Amino acid sequence: MPAEQKIPENAPENCVGPESEQAGKADSCAGCPNQQLCASGPKGPDPAISVINERMETVKHKILVLSGKGGVGKSTFTTNLAFALSFDENTQVGIMDVDICGPSLPKMTGLEGEQIHQSSTGWSPVYVSDNLAVMSVGFMLSNPDDAVIWRGPKKNGMSLNVIYFHGVPSVLTNSCTSGMIKQFLKDVDWGDLDYLVVDTPPGTSDEHLSVVNYLKESSITGAVIITTPQEVSLQDVRKEINFCKKVGIPIIGVVENMSGFVCPKCTKESMIFAPTTGGARRMCEEMGVSFLGAIPLDPRIGRSCDLGESFLDQYVDSPAYTAYMKVIEQIRSFVAPA
Incomplete structure (x- = not known):
């Protein structure tokens, strides 16, 4: 957004934004000091979409990992999926962490404390290995305990002080959450990727709509939806499934995470x-989507994430390993059917 179109801090909480067709006309615009400027500003398609389309030409498959609610293991699944895909040295994999307020991928991939850099071709992601790259707002925090504070569709001045490059300040010029996602998509030099796995926040919020809007022309391969067995999680997942259907995101399938615990000694x-209510399998039958499988609890999964290590590379004896690999094989089959 050009500097003269920035939304002032005292704009209404439900501001529609200067690029909206309703800018300066919506009920929420009444009394806003920027009303006249927004009403006279440019409207229509975001010009950044053409830049994003050009960037995404080198990405074969874009997979969204979604969940209806937090705490179901979405980021853990994202990490293990990316690690598994990268086991093939000829497969190039990227992870984009758009959970703006709770970026956990740097820690889970063993990259906490790393920095991203800018070059003539854009932002450079941080690499776990030669064929696994990560981009996260977590790399921009000088302290991993810093809070990322968002105010409605705007990011206030405090947030701009918190989100700062180590040595490359004032790069974040857009003042909304979608602006951060837009910059990740148009400014990151991913190179040639076979898979871009996008870790999203829980729910069906502005971040999800932004990803869909910016990627719709370059196509989203599909979404993997993560849940746990209890009904309180499945209720939110039903909303997530309906969201995908409404905005036209293909649903690869649903994964039931934390599905039981297999004792490593007695195997009970x-x-x-x-x-x-029958868990994720029955819900999938009722809603006409694929059930990819159930992944049991294993304490070593959490420990691997804390240490930034690949669970699937170290614990092939675990029932969770077997379950993960069956799910991931189905995802591969969806992406590239035989």
Whole structure:
């Protein structure tokens, strides 16, 4: 957004933004000091979309990882999916972390404390290995404990002080959450990728709409939706499925995470989060989407994420490893059917 079109801090909380067709005309615009400027500003398609389309020409498959609610293991699944895809040295994989307020991918991939850099071709992602790259707002925080504060569709001045490059300040010129996502898509030099896995926040919020809007012309391969077995999680996942159907995102399938615990000594399975309505499998049957599989609990998954290590590379004896690989094989089959 050009400097003269920035939304002032005292704009209404439900501001529609200067690029909206309703800019300066919506009910929320009444009394806003920027009303006249927004009403006279340019409207229509965002010119950044053509730049994003050009960037995405080198990305074969774009997979969104979604969840209806937080705490179901979405980022953990994203990490393990990316690690598994990168096991093939000939496959180039990228992870884009758009969970703006809770970026966890730097820690889960062992990159906490790393920095991103700018070059003549754009921002350079941080590499786990030669064929696995990561981009996250977490790399922009001088302290991983800093809070990223967003105010409605705007990012206030405090946030601009918090989100700062190590040595490359004032790069974040757009003042809305979608602006951060837009910059990740148009300014990051991913190179040639076979897979771009996008880790999103829980729910169906502005971030999801932004990703869909910016990627719709370059096409989204599909979404993997993560849930846990209990009904309180499935309720939100139903909303997520309906969201995907409404905006035209192909649904690769649903994964039931934390589905029981298999004792490593006696191999007996215990249901920690017992389903009360049939779990994800029945929900998928009712809603006409694919059930990709159930992944059991294994404490070593959490420990691997804390240490930034690949669980799938170290614990091939785990029932969770077997479940993960079956799910990931189905995702591969969806992306590139035989």
